[in-house]
Amino acid sequence: MANCMVFHTQIASIMEVLANAAVAEICKLVDDDYAVFRLEINQSQKENRSLRRKLLELKVARERAERTMRERVLASRPSSVKILDRYRGISRGEGHLTGGHRSFLKPAEHNTWRDDQTITVDEGSGTTSQSFMVIESADAEATGPGVKQERSEGEEDPRNIRDIQSGAPSAATEDSTNQAQPRTRRSITEVSGTQNAVLKSETDTKTLTVTHRLLHQGSNHRSDPERLGLSKLGSPLAPGSEYLPVFHQSQRTVNSHGDGDGDTLDTAGDDPSCSYNTEMDPGNMPLGLETQINLSRGDWNRRSSSVYSEGCLDKKEEVILADEVTVKVEGDVPPTWNADHLLGDGHSQGRDFLDYRESLETNLNVTTHSPLHVFKDRYPVSTLIAPSDSHGCVLFDQVLNSNDRARAQAQGEGATSGSSKEKRFLCMFCNKGFSSSQKVERHQRVHTGEKPFSCTQCEKRFSRQDTLKRHQRIHTGEKPYSCSQCHMRFAQAGQLKMHLKVHTGERPFACTHCGKRFSERSYLRIHQQKMHTAHV
């Protein structure tokens, strides 16, 4: 019995020891796991802190960038507005300008771009500008779920450029890895002054994508100067028409045009101008809606120059992108430049023309799509009436310098009043008469700003081939005109002629006020401006 008791006691003590050991082991396991868990928690907290700090830094940086951008935008506001105005109507489907730009944007083989893609933007939003911008991941967190993250179509992102080049779907909606790219679009928002217009619709994205791609593809379709050689007018003088306003443009234009109706820009065609048809129809113009392409002029110049480089496609110019694209909806719609305006309303014609010329000066791709093109192809030239109202002349004169203005007026009057030489080819802009179609075509580039000839050396552009040729003497060092009196040589004949006055002492230009004589009329003019302004 006693043994039994002792046995039980021993068993109890043993079990207690075992239980204690088990508890200790369990505790140890729990402690270990807890330590690991705690470690993980600490790590997570550390990551959270670091992320939060990054977020703060990003916000600060963004605010700083916005401030800087706002200051820059404010500083350059007039020009920005002008640039916006220049492209007014590009995708609005307004007037021939729209047609020109749009068809230049639209490659012939691109069958998917429809008008409504460009135009379906928030028509009821008054003057709100919708801007394309990037929402970075940090911003996305701040703005909450459901915010579509997009990045601007990176003019600074070669991947996007490649996408655009290859016609692949734009990275704007697909490339989510590029969110840290520079956010150039934001500036547009600030230009428009609508900070709440930070989100854009998918339609906008599509529009932007298409526009960019088309801009690029347009550049692919540009041609060399030989192809750009102005084609012949080829329009016989209509019976009974005294003068010929020449609505001519290069038929083999840089970019393929759509064909047929303007609202179906998707049909390739041979006629480079048929895509203007609808744009010429006021009824089809989506009034009150503007999709504007705001091209940063400097960048555009930089990028677009040398496109026509003597037949050489400059690879680096393969990509021509709009720096900033704004879809803008405006309440007030300026008069459109349709056929009626071209033939009548000189005010709208002039204003749009000014915009148009500016765009030409900055946008190579548009250079071969002047309004002339529209009418030449759409209307038989012989049925046209030259813009003869005074408004039109005055407004077009605005693009001439004072010199040209005086000349154009004098010569234009002579042309219409029946000059001794037969100048029956009329400039559709200034009504000036020329003896041949080539001459008037050449002259009309003065109005359109078309400069199809680009120097391969310095990328300067010229409206005439002979001007380019003469310019290139600068690079070749060729100076075919040498002075017989001294060692001086000149690249231009006029330079030599002027130089010769140094030797002859010829000063044919005398000041009527003080009698002082000058070798050049311009010297005399400057002298009179400075010394006798009150008298003159």
Add this chain to the structure above:
DNA sequence: CTGGGGATGGGGCCC
């Protein structure tokens, strides 16, 4: 103020 360099635009000629 002068002169050189470069550009613009019109006109004419030649092939």
Add this chain to the structure above:
DNA sequence: CGGGCCCCATCCCCA
């Protein structure tokens, strides 16, 4: 007749 080329007048810019 069209394209290319040249000449000319003129302007602007700059040193």
